[in-house]
Amino acid sequence: MxxxxxxxxxxxxxxxxxxxxxxxxxxxxxxxxxxxxxxxxxxxxxxxxxxxxxxxxxxxxxxxxxxxxxxxxxxxxxxxxxxxxxxxxxxxxxxxxxxxxxxxxxxxxxxxxxxxxxxxxxxxxxxxxxxxxxxxxxxxxxxxxxxxxxxLVEPGGNAYRAVAAAQAGPGRRVLVCGPGTIGLLAVAFASVAGAEVHVLALDSRRRELAGKLGARRYWMATDPPRDTYDAVIDCTGDEDVPSAALALVDPGGRMVCIGLSPRPSHIDTRDLTLGDMTAVGILGASAGLAPAIAHYGDGRVAPGDLxxxxxxxxxxxxxxxxxxxxxxxxxxxxxxxx
The missing domain is CATH 3.90.180.10 (Medium-chain alcohol dehydrogenases, catalytic domain)
Known part of the structure; x- marks a missing residue:
């Protein structure tokens, strides 16, 4: 048998x-x-x-x-x-x-x-x-x-790649849209890289967890940030977020898309061009797996609460x-x- x-x-x-x-x-x-x-x-x-x-x-x-x-x-x-x-x-x-x-x-x-x-x-x-x-x-x-x-290494690898694409580091401000697992891990990786990290969410349910992972501010869709950022990372599955997120990117800044919506998303490439911005898509964790393991292993990022x-x-x-x-x-x- x-x-x-x-x-x-x-x-x-x-x-x-x-x-x-x-x-x-x-x-x-x-x-x-x-x-x-x-x-x-x-x-x-x-x-x-x-x-x-x-x-x-x-x-x-x-x-x-x-x-x-x-x-x-x-x-x-x-x-x-x-x-x-x-x-x-x-x-x-x-x-x-x-x-x-x-x-x-x-x-x-x-x-x-x-x-x-x-x-x-x-x-x-x-x-x-x-x-x-x-x-x-x-x-x-x-x-x-x-x-x-x-x-949690696989979602961590995705988050690490998104944060690397955002060029998170000291002196840079990063907005993470969507505090799901990848979004929250992106908060953690960007924070330990030295960036000032904010979160934009639909509700307040993940405020405490986002703060524990390094978020300085937690905004909600009903009261979004009015300032702009060096980079915005879209971790949502909402087709309307990329166009809204682009308006929150500084000229010369970066927009990173890792969320996938069930319907097509649209951005105005005139805004992208006139703002001299960089848009990056992230598919898969492959190149981020080893760095995620290293961050978990030495304690820089503690993902267990997720x-x-x-x-x-x-x-x-x-x-x-x-x-x-x-x-x-x-x-x-x-x-x-x-």
């Missing part, structure tokens, strides 16, 4: 359940990881509802197995993989490029035209007892990064459907061992 394990399968829009699936066997260059923690994020929720734009583009299809914010321990290695990985605590990249195209050779595998996205497009994700991944995608976790922080609720795999479907309560601004983590 084939060995089986448990995995969450989204069978169609609004329908998900834990099923028995075959235990993965690593091929050459691959490893199998025993999953310890997996974060539920907005992308997973949109996979569950079928609202993720990837479905319309043919990149995602049902049934699928989600989970791309994860950490665990390597339990099997394939041919050609360094045996030192066996038993290592790891996390890994979501963006799995082909490895041979021009973009991959240039170090831009996260935008490879033939990439897989773990748990999103064609590669089974980590909401399972075990996950199969390429060894080349692994990042080792130091002992100072516990499982809770380990499963994952206050941990439940077992049997509650993963309920979590995707929004039926597991969590404090505003915090993330639900799944531990398949529970």
């Amino acid at each position: 084939t060995d089986a394990m448990r995995a969450l399968v989204i069978e169609g829009a609004g329908s998900a359940r834990v099923q028995a699936v075959d235990v993965p066997v690593p091929a050459a260059g691959q490893v199998v990881v025993d999953v310890h923690r997996v974060g539920i994020c907005g992308t997973d929720a949109e996979l569950f509802t079928g609202e993720l734009p990837y479905f319309a583009q043919g990149k995602s299809r049902f049934p699928l197995r989600p989970g791309h914010e994860w950490c665990g321990v390597v339990s099997a290695v394939g041919a050609g993989v360094d045996e030192a990985w066996y038993g290592a605590r790891v996390t890994g990249d979501t963006m799995l490029g082909c490895g041979s195209c021009r973009r991959c050779r240039a170090g831009n595998g996260h935008v490879c035209a033939d990439r897989h996205e773990l748990g999103i497009t064609g590669w089974p994700g980590a909401l399972a007892d075990k996950v199969l991944v390429p060894a080349a995608s692994l990042h080792a976790l130091p002992d100072t990064v516990d499982d809770r922080a380990g499963a 994952a206050a609720v941990v439940v077992g795999l049997d509650q993963a479907a309920a979590a995707l459907a929004g039926h597991v309560d969590a404090e505003p601004g915090t993330k639900i983590h799944i531990d398949p061992r529970l």
